Ligand code: SF4
């Protein structure tokens with residue numbers, strides 16, 4: 001069928017600079033560039049371009065530009081370009097429009113409408129270069145009260161202490177499964193988490209056996225609806241276990257890893273036959289109530305000798321606060337909330353862009369509800385879904401998070417340019433693909449260093465901002481909304497966030 005779609009990108013080659021080296025031809029998995037030997041000329045098929053910018057970065061002569069295509073449909077406030085294009089795609093394929101990475105719709109990003117406080121005159125600020133600052137974070141259930149026996153020389157804690165994991169800084173890597181991402185990308189996350197002293201999350205694709213010895217102390221292993229790779233050894237090769245109920249990018253629906261991405265090692269790790277589609281059902285088929293969830297939480301605790309915290313991850317949806325309360329009462333030690341801007345390897349566009357609520361509102365209402373019910377200390381809250389910088393992280397902690405998960409930010413550090421084509425298996429950056437030719441583009445030694453650098457930079461910035469507020473420990477700002485003020489927000493938004501307007 002002849003396509004009616006307009007090209008998304010235009011590719012411009014400066015012929016006076018181009019040295020016909022064919023690097024762009026070799027780098028592009030979408031066959032946008034082609035060299036004609038007879039004519040000694042490069043040809044461009046821009047309708048195939050996904051805007052990943054790989055050729056632009058790799059061109060040794062800096063001869064390429066990839067820009068949004070200037071061709072436009074007649075301006076129409078209702079029929080925007082993406083509405084046109086998606087409808088035409090469906091008319092041509094008869095299928096669901098798929099996408100990858102996070103929601104790019106212009107819903108309000110509340111982090112950009114809240115500002116942080118700073119000390120002036122009455123409470124001195126702290127210089128983090130000269131004074132100790134503490135970002136160490138403990139994730140897990142805390143005792144309601146701390147009984148300390150002061151008899152003898154060394155004070156002794158007498159309260160029962162629940163298992164917690166320790167993070168050097170309050171940032172963890174989100175669930176990204178082996179199979180959805182390449183082995184090298186997955187290994188880079190594990191290496192970076194280990195080097196920096198934080199955690200990576202296996203997602204639902206299992207943990208390769210050869211990585212268990214070295215990376216168990218920095219792994220959060222997921223138990224999702226497909227139960228891929230879940231057995232006793234997997235559960236015990238982790239610092240924490242996470243039950244995945246939902247994902248911010250696609251609340252209410254399951255997952256589908258196409259057979260082409262289920263290569264031999266992926267299949268072995270997931271415990272499924274090679275080349276078969278890995279289908280994750282929408283619900284966990286043994287969970288239809290909070291009581292069922294409680295049974296799974298305690299089954300996992302039992303299987304790991306009550307030595308590991310158990311987290312439950314949910315998507316941010318309308319009644320998220322009530323659901324979180326039920327999860328804590330069911331025995332979870334951690335509630336992870338994934339907002340509408342959370343990333344994904346593959347999701348129906350309609351779901352990604354229209355289902356769920358912004359993380360900021362969900363986080364504030366969960367934290368408030370758990371406090372009101374007197375059960376906030378029984379769990380930690382992990383916030384996920386669209387963190388872009390250290391200021392977002394600090395604002396999330398002030399809104400009630402104990403720590404945050406980053407997924408897209410970690411991918412961008414590795415090379416991702418958010419082309420949203422992860423589901424095609426042709427990631428030009430070697431991240432979301434199992435194609436051996438593309439996978440080789442990532443060197444875990446280098447990529448993990450990029451991730452460590454990112455965590456290091458954010459930690460420095462967190463300390464700077466905390467110091468500016470006169471605070472020397474991240475613990476002290478947790479849930480402390482007095483350090484936030486809203487800008488250009490409606491009354492109802494300020495109320496949900498529990499934040500005063502700037503100037504108040
Ligand atoms: S990579 Fe750059 S210099 Fe090489 S052929 Fe492509 S456009 Fe020309």
Ligand code: SF4
Pocket residue numbers: 052100101411415416417418419420421422423426427428429430431432
């Ligand atoms: S991971 Fe790769 S395919 Fe996915 S958005 Fe990033 S660059 Fe594109």
